[in-house]
Amino acid sequence: MEDSGQLVDPNSTQCGKCHKPFKQYSKKKKSFLMRFTMTALNVPPVNGGYVCYECKKAILAANIVPQEELHSKGPVKKPRRSSFSPPKRNTSKRFKTTATASLEEGHYPRMFRSLLESHHARVAFDDIVTETIKKETKQMKKKKSLFSRQFNAESLEIFSWEEAMLEIQEDMPFFFLCLSAAMPSSADMQEQDLQGKRTKSEMPDKQARQRWCQRVGTILSIILYSHQPLVHGFIQTCIGTFLWMNGCSQMVLKVLHAFGLSRARTGTMTGVNSLRDNAVKDIANWKAQ
Structure with missing residues (x-):
C-alpha cells in the first residue's frame, strides 16, 4: 500500500516522524511492533500514520498546557463520577x-435514634448516661436503704427482695432500667438447661420473679x-x-469477699455474734414470761 501522506498504513515498519524502525516485543509467542497511531495523539497522520514510543512521549509533552495558562482559561471541571459509585449524602x-x-x-x-447517628452526639449521650448513673449512685450511698440496715434477727426477718426492688426503682430509675435491659426476663429464667436440653422447669412465676429480684439486688449490693x-x-x-x-x-469466704459477695471473716463473725446475742435475749425474755 502506498503512503498518500494522510492515510494510516498498517504495514508501516518505521516511525513516521523520526523514520526509525519500530522495536518488536513478544507476547504469548507472538511478535508485535511497538508503534502508536498519530490519530490517537491528535496529530495528522503522515508517513504511514505511526510513531515510535520516544516520539509519542515528545508529542504528549508538547501538547501539555502550562499551569498558568490552564488557570487563565477558567476553573477546571471535575471528572464525572462513575455510575457505580453513588454520590455521597450529607448525613449530618x-x-x-x-x-x-x-x-x-x-x-x-x-x-x-437520629441524633445517635452522629459521633459527637453518641459521645455526648455516653457522658449523660455516665453522669446520671453516678448521680443516682451517690444519692443511694447517702440514703439509709435496705442494703445499709444493721444486721440482726429482726432486720433479717423483715427483709424482702420485692421491697428492695421497689426501692431501687424509685431511687435509681435509670440504673434500674439499664440492669433490667441487660438481665433476662423472669419468664426466660424459668427455662433451665437440664441434661443438655432446653426444657421448661417447674419453677412457679413467683419464684422466678423472686430469683430475678435477688440477682438484680445482688448486683446493686456489690x-x-x-x-x-x-x-x-x-x-x-x-x-x-x-x-x-x-x-x-x-x-471460700475469702474468695467470695474478693468478689464482693460476702464479708470477710471478721465481718461474718460479727453477724454471727449478733444473731447469737439476739437468740440469748429471746431465750431470756421467754424465761421471764
Missing part, C-alpha cells in the same frame, strides 16, 4: 433534619458494698453468715 444535614422533624411531631425515640463496705454490707453479711452456719471454710 439529614439526621439533623430528621431529628428536628421528629421533635416537632413528638416522636422522641426516633429523634434520639456496687454499693464496693463504695462503702462498712455501711452497705447487709447482703454480704447475710451470705457470709449463711455460709458459716453451713460449715463453709474460711477460704
Whole structure:
C-alpha cells in the first residue's frame, strides 16, 4: 500500500516522524511492533500514520498546557463520577433534619435514634448516661436503704427482695432500667438447661420473679458494698453468715469477699455474734414470761 501522506498504513515498519524502525516485543509467542497511531495523539497522520514510543512521549509533552495558562482559561471541571459509585449524602444535614422533624411531631425515640447517628452526639449521650448513673449512685450511698440496715434477727426477718426492688426503682430509675435491659426476663429464667436440653422447669412465676429480684439486688449490693463496705454490707453479711452456719471454710469466704459477695471473716463473725446475742435475749425474755 502506498503512503498518500494522510492515510494510516498498517504495514508501516518505521516511525513516521523520526523514520526509525519500530522495536518488536513478544507476547504469548507472538511478535508485535511497538508503534502508536498519530490519530490517537491528535496529530495528522503522515508517513504511514505511526510513531515510535520516544516520539509519542515528545508529542504528549508538547501538547501539555502550562499551569498558568490552564488557570487563565477558567476553573477546571471535575471528572464525572462513575455510575457505580453513588454520590455521597450529607448525613449530618439529614439526621439533623430528621431529628428536628421528629421533635416537632413528638416522636422522641426516633429523634434520639437520629441524633445517635452522629459521633459527637453518641459521645455526648455516653457522658449523660455516665453522669446520671453516678448521680443516682451517690444519692443511694447517702440514703439509709435496705442494703445499709444493721444486721440482726429482726432486720433479717423483715427483709424482702420485692421491697428492695421497689426501692431501687424509685431511687435509681435509670440504673434500674439499664440492669433490667441487660438481665433476662423472669419468664426466660424459668427455662433451665437440664441434661443438655432446653426444657421448661417447674419453677412457679413467683419464684422466678423472686430469683430475678435477688440477682438484680445482688448486683446493686456489690456496687454499693464496693463504695462503702462498712455501711452497705447487709447482703454480704447475710451470705457470709449463711455460709458459716453451713460449715463453709474460711477460704471460700475469702474468695467470695474478693468478689464482693460476702464479708470477710471478721465481718461474718460479727453477724454471727449478733444473731447469737439476739437468740440469748429471746431465750431470756421467754424465761421471764
